[in-house]
Amino acid sequence: MAKIGRAKAESTLIIILIIVLTIFLFFELFMPSTLQIIVEEESTYLKQIHIYNLTDAVIIAVSSLLLGFLIFYMSFKSEVKPSTAINLPPDKLLKFFKGLERKIVEVLIKEGEINQAELAEKTKIPKSSLSRILVDLEWRGVVFRYNKGMSKMVKLGFKK
Template identity: 35%
Template sequence: MLFLLLIKLSSAAIIEGKVYSWENFEPLSNVIVEINTTPEQKILSKDGSYSFNVTPGSYKIVAKYYEDGELVMMAEENVTVVKEGVYRIDLLLVPVIEIEEPKLGNITFEEVEVKEEKDVTIYYSLLLLAAPIFYFALRMKRAKEEEIREELPEDLKRVVEEIKAAGGRITQKELRERLGVSEAKLSLMLADLERRGIIEKYKKGRGNVIFLK
């Protein structure tokens, strides 16, 4: 049983990313992200970031944003995991549009169907137009982040490289062992990187987990 468990864990992959708003291309807070694994995994992300451990297979990731208990934006993305590793999937949440049911009166069913088709066509046309803008803005943002990293002092660059080598996330304890520095110095370096917007630090148990943005 233990042997089978180790095999399963060794073939695991990570699907991670951020959820962005359609309105300003900024990460959304308090967004629900779920994936149809068995059993299903679901999280409430406070800052728009999410991460799931999965085995090879095909999955659907769904992100939902509610206001006053009403679903106002959502996104879906299919992803196929073929081997272990980190799969980066960013999601753009768009408004949920409810097509108003027309009053029948003397309208024929053919006219109703045509109206619904037009509404759906317009909606998806807007999505197709917005998608390139979103990805361009995202690429520009990441390019700016890379530029900031290039300007880092050598000791901070090494910290970033170690986190990147670990797949984009690492415990603070493991990072300190890799760098061979004191806890005090590492805390100062991580605080500097967090201030620059390069990393995110989350409490897990008695330690911290460091994520590369």
């Protein structure tokens, strides 16, 4: 959980940096330094020329590089997701289940991998009820179901 909070804080900080750098770069590009030229001969006039001096060029280059790096980093950074795999031994796993779910998990511990129809026969659970329970167990990461030919195979989803 701490990794998720840290990742969220890091993402927020990077987004704030991107926004600040974008605003800074915008103002630097559209408001260059002003050079004033005053010429006096017969009449005096003032001429303003907008130029980028060395400081402006360095600020623009550094801001652009940082902005590009941060956007690149954000686009390739992977999200931290909590693990759904169960890393418990089978005997300790059983204490988390009651009723029909416990029956299913017990059979899967004994058999390892089993056809869903055979699982219905061994547990004496109707196929429709079994299917709903397996969907719930699959969503919770306890079991893994996949198609094998015309039938569905079921196995425990925890790492051994």
